[in-house]
Amino acid sequence: MISRLCFCLTLISFGVSSHAQTIHSPDRKLTLQFQLNAAGEPTYQLRFGAKPVVKPSRLAILLQGQPGFDKGFTIAKIDSSVHDDTWTPVWGEVKQIRNHYRELAVTVQQAAVQNRQLVLRFRLFDDGLGFRYEFPAQDNLKYFTVQDELTEFNLPANHKAFWIPGDYDSNEYTYSTTRLNAVNTTPIEPIQLKSAPTTVQTPLMLKADDGLYLNIHEAALVNYPAMMLNVNTQSFGLSSQLVPSATGAKAYLQTPEHTPWRTIVVADNAPAILASKLILNLNEPSKIADTGWIQPQKFVGVWWEMHVNKAAWNYSDASNLKLAGTDWAALKPNGRHGANTANVKRYIDFAAKNGLQSVLVEGWNVGWEDWAGNWKEEVFDFVTPYPDFDVSELQRYAAGKNVKLIMHHETSGSVTNYERRMDAAYRFMKAHGYDAAKTGYVGRIIPRGEHHDGQWMVNHYVHVADQMAQNRLMVDMHESVRPTGLHRTYPNWLANEAARGNEFNAWSSGNPPEHETILPFTRLMGGPMDYTPGIFQIKLEDWNPERNKDKQVHTTLAKQAALYVTMYSPLQMAADLPEAYEKHLDAFQFIKDVAVDWDDTRILAAEPGDYLTIARRAKGKDEWYLGAITDEQARTQTVKLNFLTPGRRYTATIYADGKNADWEKNPMAYQIRKVQVTSKSALKLQMAAGGGAAISFKGL
Known part of the structure; x- marks a missing residue:
């Protein structure tokens, strides 16, 4: 750990006003607002600058055989804090990861249910939001069964979506790319089991017409079912669909307990989505003290x-x-x-x-x-x-x-x-x-x-x-x-x-x-x-x-x-x-x-469903490797090599598609060439339909 900064502010007042609580991401681009509506239902909304990311959306957990955590709440306590540290993964895409967020933890209680309490914890990063439900130890809640989770992600428009069916037993599907209003899994042959025709899996990738990219998923899935998403094809709202158990219930829990984090990664460019470490940051540190025996290979x-x-x-x-x-x-x-x-x-x-x-x-x-x-x-x-x-x-x-x-x-x-x-x-x-x-x-x-x-x-x-x-x-x-x-x-x-x-x-x-x-x-x-x-x-x-x-x-x-x-x-x-x-x-x-383990990763160009170019530096070496791929469209791309160490010369070995290569007609045509480059150089890559290029950069 390199640095840590934590600032906390706590407001305790039974019967605190339901007025909105607002926090900003460290760079202030993202704004989260939490509020109880007139029915005492918890709601949240998220903005990127002036652009809405998630419109007001409800948060609720329904229980089996007892009142749910869904309405009739008042705010009992509000905690706010800032966290900033840096940690080193055992292996990964980068050498170090910064964990920097503002946190809002709202304790709500239900007077009609013996003042039963629930904590809604939000962490707002520069690259998105994580939030979860926490069930504190309390006399009037020990063992309980989750019948449903009604987390909403109400989107402002009919986004482009990259999705697979909400199959409870398999992820092995090709992706459909449609607008949200066209999500329909009925024509798709199920591999094993499948839920409703408008239920899709996470991670769900979305692209808005206003230039925002969103990714909805979850982090730290432990002792809880995976979350699918039900798509409202009329309003473009999403709501959680938990995978059921053999009995039909969703989860069997005992306080104190919490759900996984629900995650929304958001950026105004596609490479930033891939560079996000939000999901890793929401997981607990390694439980393994001695990791020397763990070997990427x-x-x-x-x-x-x-x-x-x-x-x-x-x-x-x-x-x-x-x-x-x-x-x-x-x-x-x-x-x-x-x-x-x-x-x-x-x-x-x-x-x-x-x-x-x-x-x-x-x-x-x-x-x-x-x-x-x-x-x-x-x-x-x-x-x-x-x-x-x-x-x-x-x-x-x-x-x-x-x-x-x-x-x-x-x-x-x-x-x-x-x-x-x-x-x-x-x-x-x-x-x-x-x-x-x-x-x-x-x-x-x-x-x-x-x-x-x-x-x-x-x-x-x-x-x-x-x-x-x-x-x-x-x-x-x-x-x-x-x-x-x-x-x-x-x-x-x-x-x-x-x-x-x-x-x-x-x-x-x-x-x-x-x-x-x-x-x-x-x-x-x-x-x-x-x-x-x-x-x-x-x-x-x-x-x-x-x-x-x-x-x-x-x-x-x-x-x-x-x-x-x-x-x-x-x-x-x-x-x-x-x-x-x-x-x-x-x-x-x-x-x-x-290499298979890296000190640095640069997303040079990306667009979901179209193309992707990534450069990575090998762990402990001044060697870089680049991969560029395309979809069914042939593409030409110019790649600047400014990620290389300034002042050093490298041999670039380029493994590229052959002159007449095509994934269907001539897939095994390739060519290999070597050139000397520096950080000021640029390479022109020509990728065939369904093709790509791989490059190694080794210092002279």
């Missing part, structure tokens, strides 16, 4: 070959197997099992040769034969390998090559089974030299049918991160709730999937070229994504002509390289097969070189 893995039908997760084609009592060695192997000792050694060799730190292996453990689509309680035990996967030999071999293996824990939705076996699984990892695991939650949650984004599962994800931290293990969660900045509190929680990743290009309609220009403004606002970039064999027929006919990745090869900069994660996969990289070793050099 790049990895390869036995994974993509299964998606492109070159190999299989399952060892046998038998069905109706049960974990207990099965003689796995007696089963007839199908000859397609990818996680075999010889194949994994091949990946270890490739990682060692190219300076990649680790190898993920999926399908190593028994149970993959028939779980998909079945509601089975005990599928995996997370400690029993298939007969052709020699755990001890691979531990020895990887250690000899200075490469780590990443464990895969697919729960198959049987979360209680995973929790029962968690201790044994983590002991097994430690005993065999594994430092990290990728978890998965495919399918409906067993046993009660809880939703992936409900309170019960939210608590499970935090429990996994905490238990892995206690075992000095890192985790990458897939099919989980979208992140809300908890990687500050649990820095061993390196990444999540929680969105439509690169693998959808292998077996679906794929991801449209604009997809990667939207994700940083939506899903990545809450935290890093394991997007699995780096697919160089764009046309997938080469791996399996029969099954992959007409399948391809919807980008150029150069754009796949650029994603390592534009799609931030401290855990980056070189996702293609080794043989694909061996055909393009000159382009693979960028993946070998690019």
Whole structure:
């Protein structure tokens, strides 16, 4: 911590006037106003200069079986303070983060309900607002059930919105770009479960016609369900929709308790939205005292070959197997099992040769034969390998090559089974030299049918991160709730999937070229994504002509390289097969070189759904890496290099789209050139349709 300033003012008066309470952001561009209306309902509004961001909007929590925290309030106490400090993340996009805000905490009470109290806490930053509900310990409120949260975000106009359906169990959709009055999820095929036709997920990215950009999400999601947003297509108002539990209730709580922060990031330019650290600042500091064992890294893995039908997760084609009592060695192997000792050694060799730190292996453990689509309680035990996967030999071999293996824990939705076996699984990892695991939650949650984004599962994800931290293990969660900045509190929680990743290009309609220009403004606002970039064999027929006919990745090869900069994660996969990289070793050099942990990040150009250009400086080095991507439109962009150290010369190695490159017609055409540059130089980048450019800057 470098500096701290805190100034507090408290006004205590039972029956304080309901007149508006107003605070300004430190730079005074944002203004928050809180007020009780005539019915004693809490309301707030937000302005950016003279422009309305959120019109007067109500705040309410409804309870099951007792009066709600919704009306009949008077103000009991008002606290105001200023906070300013700087903190250093364990890993991240920048070396230090300033946490500077003005806070307003309003305690309101309901005389008609035994003077029951609620605290509404607001933190106003230069880049936006965070607020939450707090339930103090009090004699007349101990255990309670949240039936609904009625937080409103009443918008002043029919903004342009980038949205996906409010599915309670999946985030794996492509984005729709419409006006708010056109939000309708009915034509979209649901992946698992879905709420009302006008319910969308957060983070929700919005663009106003008056030039403002807004992002609505939440921070520090703990012991509470995820928040979706109901869209009023007539008034353009948004209201919270909490993911229900299996019983229909939203949350089971005990005082003292509080909700997650509701966040509104606002700016008059798109790059400032991406530069915001508001969500991280609203999370608690690290719970891990010694973080030296947490290592950002790049990895390869036995994974993509299964998606492109070159190999299989399952060892046998038998069905109706049960974990207990099965003689796995007696089963007839199908000859397609990818996680075999010889194949994994091949990946270890490739990682060692190219300076990649680790190898993920999926399908190593028994149970993959028939779980998909079945509601089975005990599928995996997370400690029993298939007969052709020699755990001890691979531990020895990887250690000899200075490469780590990443464990895969697919729960198959049987979360209680995973929790029962968690201790044994983590002991097994430690005993065999594994430092990290990728978890998965495919399918409906067993046993009660809880939703992936409900309170019960939210608590499970935090429990996994905490238990892995206690075992000095890192985790990458897939099919989980979208992140809300908890990687500050649990820095061993390196990444999540929680969105439509690169693998959808292998077996679906794929991801449209604009997809990667939207994700940083939506899903990545809450935290890093394991997007699995780096697919160089764009046309997938080469791996399996029969099954992959007409399948391809919807980008150029150069754009796949650029994603390592534009799609931030401290855990980056070189996702293609080794043989694909061996055909393009000159382009693979960028993946070998690019960092995964950064001291500085500059958003050079951005527009959601259109384009994005980011430059980042590697941790502890005077090396910069730049990624530029575009949607389906070809673009030419001139990039000023004034982020480079003045007075120093650099070699810029430019990995760009080829002359006739096109994501659909000619995606693998690329060119590489080197030029010497300084901070006074500028580079002209020509990006093909669905293309991009990646550049490394190394000092001479």
